[in-house]
Amino acid sequence: MMNALYDNSADILRRIYGRRIATPAVLDPASHFPSLSRYAGSWRELREEALVIQKSLASVPRFHEIMPQQAAISANDQRDWRLFVLKAYGVSFEANLRRCPRLAALLRASPEVLSAALSFLAPGKHVPEHRGPFRGIIRYYLALSVPLAADGLPGAILTIDGIEHRLGDGEWLLWDDTYTHEIRNHAAGVRIALLLDVRRNGMPLDLQLLARFLIAAAGAAIRLRPPI
Numbered sequence: 066m067m068n069a070l071y072d073n074s075a076d077i078l079r080r081i082y083g084r085r086i087a088t089p090a091v092l093d094p095a096s097h098f099p100s101l102s103r104y105a106g107s108w109r110e111l112r113e114e115a116l117v118i119q120k121s122l123a124s125v126p127r128f129h130e131i132m133p134q135q136a137a138i139s140a141n142d143q144r145d146w147r148l149f150v151l152k153a154y155g156v157s158f159e160a161n162l163r164r165c166p167r168l169a170a171l172l173r174a175s176p177e178v179l180s181a182a183l184s185f186l187a188p189g190k191h192v193p194e195h196r197g198p199f200r201g202i203i204r205y206y207l208a209l210s211v212p213l214a215a216d217g218l219p220g221a222i223l224t225i226d227g228i229e230h231r232l233g234d235g236e237w238l239l240w241d242d243t244y245t246h247e248i249r250n251h252a253a254g255v256r257i258a259l260l261l262d263v264r265r266n267g268m269p270l271d272l273q274l275l276a277r278f279l280i281a282a283a284g285a286a287i288r289l290r291p292p293i
Contacts, residue, residue: 078199197242201276212254220252
C-alpha cells in the first residue's frame with residue numbers, strides 16, 4: 066500500500082511540474098548548477114574518499130534498506146546497489162560527512178545541494194527503468210571510479226530518455242531525473258559515482274513554494290526516521 070501511495074503521489078507531482086516546466090533531459094550547468102565545476106575539479110580527491118568508504122562496503126546500506134519503496138529497482142536482481150548518504154533533503158549526516166572531509170567542504174559551500182550520496186553499483190547490477198518524483202530538483206552524476214567493460218569502454222551505461230551515456234572517471238552529467246532512466250554495470254568491478262540532488266532555480270513562484278514544502282516535509286520525515 067505504501068508503494069502504491071508513493072507511486073501515485075509521484076505521478077501527480079510529475080504532472081503538476083511537467084505542465085509548467087519544459088526542459089530537456091540533459092541540462093546546461095551554467096543556468097542550473099554553476100558550482101558544478103567545483104565538484105568536477107575535485108573528482109580525484111572525492112574518488113580517494115569514496116575508495117576508503119569502499120573498504121567497508123558491507124556496512125553501507127543498500128538503497129532499498131534506506132527506502133523500502135524502491136525495492137523494485139534496488140532488490141530486483143540479487144546484486145547490490147549501496148548508497149553512502151551524506152545529506153538527504155537538507156538533513157546532514159555528520160558521522161558520514163566526517164569520513165569525507167573534501168566532499169563535506171564542498172557541500173557546505175553549496176546550499177543549493179539538497180542531497181548527496183556516494184553510489185556503489187556491484188558488477189552486473191541493473192537498476193531498471195524508473196523516474197524521479199518531481200522537477201523541483203535536478204540530478205548531478207559525477208563518475209568517480211568506473212571499471213572498463215570487455216569492449217574497453219566505461220562499463221556503466223546510464224540510459225536517460227533512450228540515450229546511452231558511458232561516463233568515465235571524472236566525467237559528469239546534469240539531468241532531469243523525471244525522465245525515464247536506468248543504469249547497468251557491465252564491468253567486473255564496482256562502479257562508484259557521486260549523486261547530488263540540486264534545487265531547481267527559475268521556477269514559477271507557486272511551484273517554488275510547493276517544492277519548498279515538499280522538501281521540508283521529506284526532511285522532517287528523514288529526521289524522524291534517518292537512513293541506516
